Amino acid sequence: MSVPLxxxxxxxxxxxYGYDLKRDYDAYFGRGKPLQFGQVYATLARLTRxxxxxxxxxxxxxxxxxxxxxxxxxGKHEFETWLSxxxxxxxxxxxxxxxKVVFALxxxxxxxxxxxxxxxxxxxxxxxxxxLKRKGDLVDALLADHGLFHLEADLRWIDMTAARLPxxxxxxxx
Amino acid sequence: xxxxxxxxxxDPELSCVEASDLCLSFGATPALRGASVTVVTGEILAxxxxxxxxxxxxxxxxxxxxxxxxxxxxxxxxRIDALGEEERSTLRRDHFGFVFQFGQLVPELTAEENxxxxxxxxxxxxxxxxxxxxELLAQVGLDGLGRRRSGELSGGQAQRVALxxxxxxxxxxxxxxxxxxxxxxxxxxxxxxxLVAATHxxxxxVVMVTHDPRVAAYADREIVVRDGKATSLTPGGGxx
Ligand SMILES: Nc1ncnc2c1ncn2[C@@H]1O[C@H](COP(=O)(O)OP(=O)(O)OP(=O)(O)O)[C@@H](O)[C@H]1O
Ligand SMILES: [Mg+2]
Numbered sequence: 007m008s009v010p011l012x013x014x015x016x017x018x019x020x021x022x023y024g025y026d027l028k029r030d031y032d033a034y035f036g037r038g039k040p041l042q043f044g045q046v047y048a049t050l051a052r053l054t055r056x057x058x059x060x061x062x063x064x065x066x067x068x069x070x071x072x073x074x075x076x077x078x079x080x081g082k083h084e085f086e087t088w089l090s091x092x093x094x095x096x097x098x099x100x101x102x103x104x105x106k107v108v109f110a111l112x113x114x115x116x117x118x119x120x121x122x123x124x125x126x127x128x129x130x131x132x133x134x135x136x137x138l139k140r141k142g143d144l145v146d147a148l149l150a151d152h153g154l155f156h157l158e159a160d161l162r163w164i165d166m167t168a169a170r171l172p173x174x175x176x177x178x179x180x
Numbered sequence: 181x182x183x184x185x186x187x188x189x190x191d192p193e194l195s196c197v198e199a200s201d202l203c204l205s206f207g208a209t210p211a212l213r214g215a216s217v218t219v220v221t222g223e224i225l226a227x228x229x230x231x232x233x234x235x236x237x238x239x240x241x242x243x244x245x246x247x248x249x250x251x252x253x254x255x256x257x258x259r260i261d262a263l264g265e266e267e268r269s270t271l272r273r274d275h276f277g278f279v280f281q282f283g284q285l286v287p288e289l290t291a292e293e294n295x296x297x298x299x300x301x302x303x304x305x306x307x308x309x310x311x312x313x314x315e316l317l318a319q320v321g322l323d324g325l326g327r328r329r330s331g332e333l334s335g336g337q338a339q340r341v342a343l344x345x346x347x348x349x350x351x352x353x354x355x356x357x358x359x360x361x362x363x364x365x366x367x368x369x370x371x372x373x374x375l376v377a378a379t380h381x382x383x384x385x386v387v388m389v390t391h392d393p394r395v396a397a398y399a400d401r402e403i404v405v406r407d408g409k410a411t412s413l414t415p416g417g418g419x420x
Contacts (some may be wrong), residue, residue, distance in 0.1 A: 122404075122411070123413070125404075125413065126413035127404055128393075129396060132396075133397050133398075133400075136394075136398055140376075154394055154397065155394075157393070158394055161393045162393075165230070167397050169230070
């Protein structure tokens with residue numbers, strides 16, 4: 007999800023100051039990668055230029071943060087369209103994993119060794135996400151689960167491929 | 181401290197169960213062909229690998245249930261593979277807990293009697309043993325089912341009863357074969373939290389066979405058994 011879309015979504019709830027947008031973005035979407043204030047204001051400026059948000063009057067007290075931003079009809083339309091579309095369900099069929107296996111076989115390197123190394127790296131990441139899930143709040147747990155299920159899918163593919171390496175080797179070398 | 185990057189441990193203080201070069205055949209079927217593994221004290225070790233590769237056989241050798249044809253198994257530095265049936269049985273009763281892959285509860289006994297069994301066998305008074313059993317049943321989310329005969333439990337409930345029984349004697353080492361095999365994701369997590377809590381509270385060492393990477397991710401590290409041999413992989417690449 008892009009930052010502009012995320013800000014539009016947050017603004018669709020209610021008009022907000024840049025500071026509030028950053029805080030809510032970080033709370034829900036910014037795990038490990040909080041937004042910089044500079045990026046918030048640059049994005050709001052671009053959205054303003056494109057007619058998707060409107061800044062309110064600068065309130066007494068001054069400073070750039072004292073503008074209350076609101077979403078426009080155009081902005082709402084863009085956000086609603088995005089929200090109702092499914093995301094592309096097709097995983098990348100030429101993953102780096104697959105490409106590495108094919109090259110290892112083609113060049114006579116150890117594809118099994120590569121798959122073992124990859125499997126260890128995947129499990130290590132799964133351990134880290136499991137810790138995050140166990141120690142964190144519900145939002146952390148849901149995000150960690152999403153990562154865990156995807157890594158698990160990769161691992162199943164790795165096991166399956168490891169079991170089929172001899173057959174795949176013949177295909178690649180013939 | 182993370183145990184994930186530890187090399188093969190030779191320090192007897194750190195090594196809880198250590199097996200070297202285990203070979204075991206069932207008739208003409210070789211199940212283990214030179215498997216070596218070190219289980220570090222206090223760790224949760226996941227044992228993974230394809231079906232039929234020898235995981236359960238390895239676990240049973242580490243736990244002194246099966247005797248290898250050759251190779252050595254040590255518990256706290258002491259050879260256990262050479263011990264006689266009776267001595268190994270005492271060792272298992274006093275130091276180990278078990279969760280087996282198949283048919284492990286006594287169907288005629290109630291859930292709480294099943295859980296209390298290890299305590300009763302080692303001479304704990306009945307009321308005390310049943311009390312401890314009820315406490316553990318509550319922890320695995322089965323309070324209220326203690327009086328149910330275990331033959332009348334669902335697969336997942338029976339598995340949690342088995343886990344409670346494995347932990348009730350506060351064993352030094354818990355050997356668990358697919359302890360979450362018939363549980364849904366949420367109940368698996370619950371059970372795994374219990375295992376992690378046991379390692380923290382009582383210093384229990386856990387050796388857990390699982391084919392599920394999400395379960396293995398609760399462990400400190402994993403070994404992979406293939407064709408009767410065990411490999412320990414480290415994320416940096418290479419194997420030990
Ligand atoms: N009691 C037995 N008698 C004869 N063969 C056996 C016995 N137990 C295991 N085997 C054989 O030894 C090999 C290893 O079996 P083991 O049960 O250790 O596999 P595993 O890795 O635990 O498999 P799974 O993931 O399916 O439980 C297999 O070929 C199996 O058929
Ligand atoms: Mg097995």
